[in-house]
Amino acid sequence: MKLMEKAPAKINLALDVLFKRPDGYHEVEMIMTTVDLADRIELKEIKGNHIQILSHNRFVPDDHRNLAYQAAFILKERFGINKGVSITIEKNIPVAAGLAGGSSDAAATLRGLNRLWKLGLSMDELAEIGAEIGSDVSFCVYGGTALARGRGEKITHLPAPPKCWVILAKPTIGVSTADIYKRLQIAKMEHPDVPGMISAIKESSYQDVCQGLGNVLEQVTLQLYPEVANIKDQMKTFGADSVLMSGSGPTVFGLVEHDSRMQRIYNGLRGFCDQVYAVRLLGDRNDLE
Numbered sequence: 089m090k091l092m093e094k095a096p097a098k099i100n101l102a103l104d105v106l107f108k109r110p111d112g113y114h115e116v117e118m119i120m121t122t123v124d125l126a127d128r129i130e131l132k133e134i135k136g137n138h139i140q141i142l143s144h145n146r147f148v149p150d151d152h153r154n155l156a157y158q159a160a161f162i163l164k165e166r167f168g169i170n171k172g173v174s175i176t177i178e179k180n181i182p183v184a185a186g187l188a189g190g191s192s193d194a195a196a197t198l199r200g201l202n203r204l205w206k207l208g209l210s211m212d213e214l215a216e217i218g219a220e221i222g223s224d225v226s227f228c229v230y231g232g233t234a235l236a237r238g239r240g241e242k243i244t245h246l247p248a249p250p251k252c253w254v255i256l257a258k259p260t261i262g263v264s265t266a267d268i269y270k271r272l273q274i275a276k277m278e279h280p281d282v283p284g285m286i287s288a289i290k291e292s293s294y295q296d297v298c299q300g301l302g303n304v305l306e307q308v309t310l311q312l313y314p315e316v317a318n319i320k321d322q323m324k325t326f327g328a329d330s331v332l333m334s335g336s337g338p339t340v341f342g343l344v345e346h347d348s349r350m351q352r353i354y355n356g357l358r359g360f361c362d363q364v365y366a367v368r369l370l371g372d373r374n375d376l377e
């Protein structure tokens with residue numbers, strides 16, 4: 089028996105940090121949404137009682153460090169499953185990019201194994217288990233568009249934002265999420281208007297979504313890595329309607345409505361950035377199917 093699950097990437101339309109918590113994590117308010125760039129996860133029953141990870145991408149760990157492995161391990165332990173499973177990850181989302189690739193693989197593994205092993209868990213129960221793996225996993229269990237609070241695991245669903253193109257460009261540098269959060273100077277931050285972004289989405293106003301983009305982690309990453317600032321500038325110059333860094337970076341995304349302008353930005357960026365993608369904003373929970 090085998091089955092497939094789609095694991096889409098996310099972007100943060102808004103990311104605010106309220107304060108540092110006693111447990112070391114930061115209390116956040118984020119607006120997350122999915123885009124049409126997805127890994128594919130194949131789950132297959134195998135003989136034995138172990139978890140096997142297969143991937144052609146050399147940056148993806150094939151052992152307990154893989155978040156999909158951790159998802160399978162938790163379910164096996166918690167529900168006493170004595171079966172082996174092979175998890176094949178077709179990696180299309182760039183790794184360590186700020187696009188929650190690993191988190192989305194873990195979430196897809198939770199959804200898929202719930203079906204494969206007939207566990208009968210609700211999405212809310214899967215999201216709760218996901219929070220034990222990483223802060224972005226709960227959102228990735230549901231997909232769609234949401235306000236994420238707490239350390240990212242408290243999810244309030246939102247409607248899909250207005251449709252547009254999303255150009256993603258990832259410079260060839262690795263960014264540590266923990267390091268970016270550590271360097272954040274909370275007293276000096278300019279906060280994005282998260283309630284304003286929620287209204288923009290509810291009113292389906294593309295202009296207001298563009299105007300409201302904001303991420304407090306951006307200034308930290310931009311200062312450390314000038315190449316990220318450079319990509320932001322280029323994207324604006326080529327004509328994106330609005331530009332922001334996703335998560336802790338280094339991927340920069342630009343929103344654009346018109347096909348011809350999307351093509352111009354995509355072609356322009358390809359000149360000096362290896363990993364460039366032009367994808368549609370998804371933002372609807374049904375898009376996981």
Ligand SMILES: C[C@](O)(CO)[C@H](O)COP(=O)(O)OP(=O)(O)OC[C@H]1O[C@@H](n2ccc(N)nc2=O)[C@H](O)[C@@H]1O
Binds near residue numbers: 225239266
């Ligand atoms: C930057 C974002 O991707 C935006 O969506 C998330 O806030 C981070 O999500 P993630 O990669 O799933 O994060 P985790 O794997 O849970 O945490 C990685 C590290 O980031 C820091 N971290 C993460 C989330 C949070 N709310 N506060 C934090 O300070 C912690 O140092 C933690 O050790």
Ligand SMILES: Nc1ncnc2c1ncn2[C@@H]1O[C@H](COP(=O)(O)OP(=O)(O)OP(=O)(O)O)[C@@H](O)[C@H]1O
Binds near residue numbers: 147185
């Ligand atoms: N399934 C996976 N796919 C990719 N990387 C994984 C996976 N599982 C674990 N990792 C490890 O996690 C690290 C971060 O990868 P990932 O692509 O999830 O980052 P990210 O997109 O920045 O995540 P986030 O946006 O949630 O902070 C990688 O360097 C890799 O070693």
